[in-house]
Amino acid sequence: MGSYPDVKVEVAKLLKTQKGKCAICGLHFQDGDLWEVDHITPRSKKGKNTLRNKQLLHRHCHDVKSRNDGSYEGCA
Ligand SMILES: [Zn+2]
Structure with a gap:
């Protein structure tokens, strides 16, 4: 655990x-x-949960991206 x-x-x-x-x-x-x-x-836009669809970002960079790519819709 x-x-x-x-x-x-x-x-x-x-x-x-x-x-x-x-x-x-x-x-x-x-x-x-x-x-x-x-x-x-984004998963909200049918992005796959695979390594190819993933990237590592600073948390503050991720926040900026998420605000602009619709990630907050549907997965908040
Ligand atoms: Zn960064």
Whole structure:
């Protein structure tokens, strides 16, 4: 309980794919940064729950994207 090994593997893969950079602002993730896994095509727009449709973003970058791509509709 309370551990999500799949999520960690996913995050590790995304980090490697993105070379440790946020997909929005292009800055490297630093120790202590908050990050979130984003659906590139939002689930509310029939985006798939696959690694190919995911990217790792700073939490604040994710907030900006979500506000603009309709993510908040239907999954709030
Ligand atoms: Zn960022």
